[in-house]
Amino acid sequence: MVVGLLRTYHSQGTNGEIWIGGEFVCYAIELPWLDNVRNNSCIPEGIYVLGKRYSKKFKWHVLVKDVYGRSEILFHPANDARIELRGCIAPVSQISGIGRGVQSVAAFNKLRDIVYASIDKGEQVLLEVLKKGE
Template identity: 35%
Template sequence: MKPLPPLAATLLRRPYTDQGTIGVLTIPEVDFQCFSIELPWRENQNSVSCIPVGTYSLFRRWSDHWNSFVYQFRNVPGRSAVQIHWGNVAGDKTLGYRSNSLGCVLLGSVLCEIWGQQAVGNSKPTFRRFLNAALGRELLLDIREA
C-alpha cells in the first residue's frame, strides 16, 4: 500500500517578544488548529532561537526523553533534533524567563500566563490531539510571520 502524501500545515507566527514567539498551527485537511509558542528569534542560534521562516518536512518518531511520539523537523539550517512536543513557556533564559524549549515548537489550546510570562496552556492534551489528527503521516509545515 502506498503511503499517504504529507499533510500540509501552516504555522503563522506573531512578532516575537523576549517571552517567546506565539503562533497558530493549522492542518486544514484534518480540521486541526491550536496555538504554539517558540523561543524568540535569536539569529537561529542553536538552543536559544526559534527556527527560520520556511517550509519544512517533519516526521513522527519515538522520543525516549518525552516517552512519547514527537514530530521532528528535517533539514533545519544549522540545527538538529528540532521537534514539536508539549510544554508551556519559551522565554529567553538569559533575560530571566523560563523555557520548556531548546528551539522546538510547543503546542497549547489557550494563551495564558505562567510564572509571570506569556505561555500556552493545556499543552499535553493539545499535543495528544495533534498526534491523533496527524495519524502518523508526515507533515509539510510552512512557517510564516503574520
C-alpha cells in the same frame, strides 16, 4: 498535508497559530527569533518535512526535519518557552502570555494524532512557517 504555523514575534518569545486545511488546530509557543541561534531561537520561516520520532523523554512526538544549522527540532508539550524549549515548538490550547500557554499536552496530542494519521496513510506532511499576516 500542510501544517501551517502562523507566527507573531515578540522580543521575549513567539506565539503562533497552527492551521491544517483551513481549520484551526491549536496555538503554539516558541522562543523569540534570534537569528537561528541553536538552543536560543525559534527556527527560520520556511517549509519543512514532518516525521514521527520516539525518545525516552518525550515518547512519540513530531520531528521537524532538515532545519538549516539545527538538529532535533521537535513538536512536544511545554507551557513556557523560555524554561522548557531549546528551539522546539510547543502546541498549546490557549496562549497565556508571550511564549507561554496552557494545556499543552492536550493540544500536542491533537496535533500529533492528525500528523501521524497522514504519515500512516503514506502522505508527506509539510510544516509551513510564516509570519502572521503574510
